Amino acid sequence: MFKLVPRREPNAPMLYATPFIAVALTLIAGFGLFTILGKDPVQAMGLIFIKPLASYNSLAELLVKGAPLILIGVGLSIGFRAGVWNIGAEGQFTIGAICGGSVALGFYPGGGFWLLPLMALAGALGGMAWAAIPALLRTKFHANEILVSLMLTYVATLLLGFLVHGALRDPDGFNFPESRLFQDDALLPKLLPGSRANIGFLVALFAAAAAYVYLERLMLGFQARVLGQAPRAARFAGYSERRIVWSSFMISGGLAGLAGLFEAAGPVGQLVPSLPVGYGFTAIIVAFLGRLHPVGVVFAGMLMALTYIGGETAQIEMSLPSATTGVFQGMLLFFLLASDVLVNFRIVRAGKPLAPASAPAAARLTPAA
Amino acid sequence: MNRVSRLFAGLGAALALGLAASGAVRADDPLKVAFVYTGPVGDHGWSYQHNVGRQAVEKAFGDKVKTTYVENVSDGPDAERVIEQLAAGGAKLIFTTSFGFMNPTLKVAKRHPEVKFEHATGFKRADNLATYNARFYEGRYVAGVVAAKMSKSGTIGYIASFPIPEVVMGVNAAYLGAKTVNPNIKIKIIWVSSWFDPGKEADAAKALINQGADVLMQHTDSPAAMKLAEERGVYAIGQSSDMADFGPRAQLTSVEDHWDEYYIARVKAVMDGTWTSTDTWGGLKDGMVVLAPYGKAVPEDVARLADETKQAIVDGRLKPFTGPLNKQDGSVWLKQGESAPDKDLLSMNFYVEGVEGGLPK
């Protein structure tokens, strides 16, 4: 019988090795899955993991898909470290797109160099305003922020549908539920010529770098970490839970709102009812895959983007049903999440009793109270 | 780690071989035709029927074509990438089958002038981008006639998805068809704000039956309402595909979408080099809209009346939207003898006079 013994410090070699172990396990499990389904496993996995890296265009698409995941994931990981559970980034993303997009449509067809910054500001503020609701309800009424932010996601999606069916509908669009196409000044500049990759990816990288500095150097970042790791200790040390909750929600909400606006002003170029496609939820997984560390989040975001694009490629090239991609992705996530255990624990043969120890900080969740 | 890197190396080698193989294009290579679906091919509605069309293409041309499809593509930012990938991957003709794919298709079409694109239900065209749609309202008009004939309570229940022109047109056409046989017919409408939520569709069907509807019509994609009608002993009109499997007793008929012939014709046009960018809006006459065989419950006189109505539409003697016709608020829409121009139909956002309830904005 084997037992897990907590490590004093996260094991550094394991920290870097576990993603590869997880990918290796996924490849083995995928081999079985594809063989059972009667598909060539080597071809399938080559299409999912390597083909998207082999062309200029699909590399650019990786940036398109990865940018919102990183931007949202970075913001969420700051809150998660502090034990503040914003599950509703998807809603803040949607509201950000609505607010920023409304600015573009409000000035239509006018514009100028100032338009895009103004839209970005409106998007970020919109996301923050939507995130302020769970923050307020938690700090004022102790309402569980997981549930409040989740419920608000549904409300936001319905609100977007309501607006593009009505107030924001394209007047020349035969009453179809979508807005006008944004004017040129309201579209994000391209990063790579001839592709859809835009400067949103640079902003995402910048956000990750800023988050790194914020968490490592600044006082509030220190507070946020203490609150997550030991809420009571934090309270004794005089840190204000209220401030932490608010700053976590403002950062994650603002970044999610910005990501939403970038999506509307970038690859989509208008407001459509189906704008939210789940980035806000996927970013939660991305945050954990990246171990709540900004640099890790960047890699995790790109990995998730790869599996999505690779899944589409596999569907096109060997008619793998999209359900298979979902199963394969689920397995990859399970292995990645499970292999984390090796970072914080050692596997030893059972025998000598050891002193109980509490779980690693990152795996904790503090309820509202 | 060694095993992992070897596995990766193996994958890389396999891929390199694959790329090399696909690099050499021969003149007699099959024509690559691609389809992009918004739902799963197993939805038994919209995407399912498009996939039936794809299979018909494969059957008609055998190894002269190679078809491929991508399902569950959301209308948002993913669509453009998928279409681009198909175009870059050598597809010569690409069908994109959801209204939400309109702008992404247009963008990709501009980048790939050598590829032909066909977008369903949209209104934007280019030299290499054609559009096509079906006049579902013609089928719904006939279905309305059948429904009103079969209804004892004088109330038709209608499960609607989103208040876009397509759907509003269907409600109005069904009502106008029904009114020709029963001037007092009532139509009760529930908007479920979803194309596909079987549970909600079934609940809506139940609510309609409870409020007196004994024939159900739907403009949503799952067979849930048909199944419920079968259970509750009322009648229903199917949507998109023949749903008789789900309601062998309940189904009176079904307003089916048939893309087979259109798809085959367009693939042939590309092969012959005669393809041009067109705007097709086919109806009963073109076989794009087909009524499923009448159910056992439909008596002969009703079937005959429905066939006559259908024939009148096919011959062009009957246009469902013909004046005198007022809008719901009583204002005049069409004067005596005037038929609605397609432009009016394609932007319809009002109920006609006689339909009760409010149209959600």
Added chain:
Amino acid sequence: MDLVLSILLGVVVAATPLAFAAIGELVTERSGVLNLGVEGMMIIGAIAAFAATYGTGSYIIGSLAGALAGAAMGALFGVLTLSLMSNQVATGLALTLFGLGLSALIGQSYSGVSLPRFPQVHIPILTDIPFVGPLLFGQDGLVYLSIALVAGVSWFLASTRAGLILRAAGENHDAAHAIGYPVIGIRYLAVMFGGACAGLGGAYLSLVQTPLWVENMSAGRGWIALALVVFASWKPTRVLGGAYLFGGVAILQLHSQALGLRVDPQILSMLPYLATIVVLVVISRDRMTMTLNAPACLGRAFHASS
């Protein structure tokens, strides 16, 4: 009268899957585990129940298969979060992704087939009483099972020793462990029970509500069940009330449209979510009552090496 009766019957059908999934999640959460994968467990339960019923012709075997498949998903979640200490929030989301994919994969061979109507109870005389009869004595077996489950859980948590231990694991796992209770073992059982209940909820969708299989047919009901648990402030009987309230709002929304009331469906659809937030605020307003209700160790990983 008939209309009222049929509305009420509709509410029962809409509420039962929610009640199943929520009572299971309640037990899971009372043991200190937060499983956000209810949607994934429900949809796996739905396809398993449908496939088993289609294969055997027995609704009982089908329902059991749904429960077992849900429990298996719960066990998978347990292995990851309890034994391998992965994060519960992220694992729950991954479980949903996995469940939706796997169910679609299994379901490919079941699209287009349907089942006969789920049998309903008929007790002579009692069921024939006007109004009350069909409502109280004419439902299908799963409805009664859901109510019995809620009553059973309520009794189990409040009055049994095992229930007390389960709650102890959720309130203070270190103390429970120190006394000698197997915290991880308890949580495994709770998570699997939660999965089984979610599976039954899914079974209700594919066997009763719409007796056919379609991809994604749970359509977000797992998330509503999660909200319900909080809405009920972790009290079993309130879960039942909440499920019927949610089901009621959904059904009345549809009926009000059929009656011709001019309300925007998107705005109407927002109501249940907004209502949950309001209730959350009301029950959480007082810090004391919230602390009394919510399991203190909810979502916190536990590890002991001795």
